[in-house]
Amino acid sequence: MFSMILAISLEIWQFILIIVGVIIVAAIVTFFIFRKVFQKQLEKNPPITEEGIRAMMNQMGRTPSEKQVRAIMRSMNEANDKAKAERKNKK
Numbered sequence: 001m002f003s004m005i006l007a008i009s010l011e012i013w014q015f016i017l018i019i020v021g022v023i024i025v026a027a028i029v030t031f032f033i034f035r036k037v038f039q040k041q042l043e044k045n046p047p048i049t050e051e052g053i054r055a056m057m058n059q060m061g062r063t064p065s066e067k068q069v070r071a072i073m074r075s076m077n078e079a080n081d082k083a084k085a086e087r088k089n090k091k
Contacts, residue, residue, distance in 0.1 A: 053069050
């Protein structure tokens with residue numbers, strides 16, 4: 001019985017082709033998983049916050065009012081939402 005085990009005989013080029021194929025598929029899958037995780041992190045923790053806007057305006061020599069900071073944040077969020085909608089429509 002044990003002598004009837006199916007033995008797979010591969011040429012060296014077939015083995016190398018399989019390994020390269022597995023590496024390519026793994027790289028593609030990893031890219032999409034990492035991209036999704038990165039997008040979720042950016043949504044949770046945006047790179048520009050109200051404190052960041054205040055710091056930038058202070059560096060430029062301006063004292064920002066709360067209204068100015070809120071207006072800048074609102075315009076950035078609207079631009080981000082518009083970009084998301086355009087990406088969603090492309091799919």
